[in-house]
Amino acid sequence: MPRGLQAELKQNIPFASREAEAYLSLLRTTDALETQVEAQLKEFGLTGTQYNALRILRGAGPEGLPCREIGERMITRDPDVTRLLDRLEDRGFVQRTRARDDRRVIYGKIAAAGLKLLREMDGPLEKFGREMLRHVGQEKLKQLIGLLELVRRGRTLHRQDGESAE
Numbered sequence: 001m002p003r004g005l006q007a008e009l010k011q012n013i014p015f016a017s018r019e020a021e022a023y024l025s026l027l028r029t030t031d032a033l034e035t036q037v038e039a040q041l042k043e044f045g046l047t048g049t050q051y052n053a054l055r056i057l058r059g060a061g062p063e064g065l066p067c068r069e070i071g072e073r074m075i076t077r078d079p080d081v082t083r084l085l086d087r088l089e090d091r092g093f094v095q096r097t098r099a100r101d102d103r104r105v106i107y108g109k110i111a112a113a114g115l116k117l118l119r120e121m122d123g124p125l126e127k128f129g130r131e132m133l134r135h136v137g138q139e140k141l142k143q144l145i146g147l148l149e150l151v152r153r154g155r156t157l158h159r160q161d162g163e164s165a166e
Contacts, residue, residue, distance in 0.1 A: 005086050026151075033132065038141070046122050049078050050088060051121075057094060057110035058118055064109030082106070093117060 002011060005025050015021035034048065041051050056073045057064060060082050065073075071081040078084055088094040093114035099105035110118075134142060 017020060034121075037128075040125060040128060042092050042140065046117075049074070049076060049084060053077070053078075053084055053088060054093060054118055055109060056163075057108055060110075064095075064097070064107040064108065066071050067108060070108055081108075088114070 005021060005028060006015065007025075008028065015024070016076055019024075038048055041048055044051075046054070052075050053070060067081045067085065070085075071078060085094055085096060085106075089096060091113075093111055095109045095111050097107050097109065099107060136144065
């Protein structure tokens with residue numbers, strides 16, 4: 001009888017490999033967490049991508065960041081940062097300015113309304129985040145963070161020919 005992810009997916013055939021099972025488990029877990037977070041963000045009228053951009057701009061301080069760098073810092077890549085900032089600017093949450101030395105470079109800066117919204121969101125979202133993962137426990141969360149970092153680093157640990165570079 002299938003167990004774990006295999007049972008969740010109602011899959012009778014075993015996974016082709018542990019790597020395949022781990023990969024699909026990561027995707028399934030990401031989807032479950034994103035669904036819950038998106039529901040929380042919807043109460044504030046934001047998507048996850050918009051929330052991420054506002055947090056990045058808050059962290060950048062009053063000078064803001066070039067659009068390219070905002071895109072590089074996003075948790076989930078958004079190919080159209082310009083359009084994302086358009087939507088946030090239309091709502092009064094960000095401002096954009098051109099760089100003085102290169103007029104082609106656009107800077108995004110968080111506006112007072114964006115800071116106010118994030119302050120309103122901070123407490124409830126922090127509480128929600130703790131509750132969402134509380135059942136895992138601190139020691140296992142520390143292990144999970146380390147394992148996920150290992151997975152993300154894996155791409156840079158291998159040479160072109162596939163040999164381990166460790």
